[in-house]
Amino acid sequence: MFNWLRHVSAAVVATAIVSVAAYPGLAQAKPAFPAKADLYNVTELPVTITEQGGxxxxxxxxxxxxxxxxxxxxxxxxxxxxxxxxxxxxxxxxxxxxxxxxxxxxxxxxxxxxxxxxxxxxxxxxxxxxxxxxxxxxxxxxxxxxxxxxxxxxxxxxxxxxxxxxxxxxxxxxxxxxxxxxxxxxxxxxxxxxxxxxxxxxxxxxxxxRLRGTFPGKDRLVVPSEVYNASENGLVGITLADHKLDAFVAGIDATDGSQTLNYGNYGVVYKLFIPTAFEQKYAVYLNPRGGEYAGGMNVKYRRQELATLDTPADKLFFGVKTVTDVTHLGDYSGGESLWLTFSPPGASNLPVKILLAPAAKPK
Missing domain, CATH: 2.60.120 (Jelly Rolls)
Structure with missing residues (x-):
């Protein structure tokens, strides 16, 4: 858990936060989250994480x-x-x-x-x-x-x-x-x-x-080791920036030559590919696990860049309840290409989980 010192008050920043919702499935309303979901014990979806880039x-x-x-x-x-x-x-x-x-x-x-x-x-x-x-x-x-x-x-x-x-x-x-x-x-x-x-x-x-230094691998590719099937797997998660399942990147402080660790992987950009079974509609959520969190997420679906989503959408930040706070990143059809672009936001706390769950049935 990372909770850096901050001063929060009403202020004017240099530019405005604007979200885009180009695809109906990405509407950032609050859909029904699985009622019986246990967010304290989420099954981890095995993934391979590969460092990339400069x-x-x-x-x-x-x-x-x-x-x-x-x-x-x-x-x-x-x-x-x-x-x-x-x-x-x-x-x-x-x-x-x-x-x-x-x-x-x-x-x-x-x-x-x-x-x-x-x-x-x-x-x-x-x-x-x-x-x-x-x-x-x-x-x-x-x-x-x-x-x-x-x-x-x-x-x-x-x-x-x-x-x-x-x-x-x-x-x-x-x-x-x-x-x-x-x-x-x-x-x-x-x-x-x-x-x-x-x-x-x-x-x-x-x-x-000591959060400064030069680090190899500015990007990370995250690919699950198995196909997600909503009806069989139910609720699963992919944990990012926890230094257990996803290690912090190590580097060198060029000002004095000392070794340093990027606690939280700030500045690292993650590309997540989600392979899914056909004919199984599923929902995707972001779940902060370390405290207050305010950021964004890019979504590419069916090989088209669709949206840059506010996380969360309905307020500046979430995560006060830590484990039980989620924000909806859209409902998607199984078997279609889905990519998410994520990076730990400045001033926010890590780690986070990407949650996959069966999509709520229309009433």
Missing amino acids: QLLLSDSPEMVPADGIMYQDTVSGDTRLFFHHVNATKEPKKIVVLLTNSSDQATDIIISKYGLGGPGLDYLAVGKVAQMNYLKHEEVELVEVPAGGTALLEPVLNDIVVAPDELVNGIYDFQSKIPVKVTVMMLPVDASPAEFAAKAAVLPTDSQ
């Missing part, structure tokens, strides 16, 4: 940033995801930016294939949910040119956004670079030049959670 840069420590400085930095090339999640814990307005430094003698284009940004805001669950929903829905490719021997901002808008005391900023960026670039996540005075500040800034110490 590296993940995680910058979440110190989460509560106490002073100006560098929260995380590393030099990377190739396929990379950056997940940063920081609160201005000073008493002064600040800005939180990501600087790219190219030390080579040739300019390079950073290709940003997907991103989501949330905040700044005081409602940390809302900021995390906005960042994830924006990330899941983003489809446009963007370029950032980093000159030879120069710098550029991964997200220029952050240089113009003031982060007030106690406000959180959460970003998720997928990008590629052909040559090595240094990625620096830092907090600095509002009027400071990022490049000049980075040249003199010190790396801040981690907090007790």
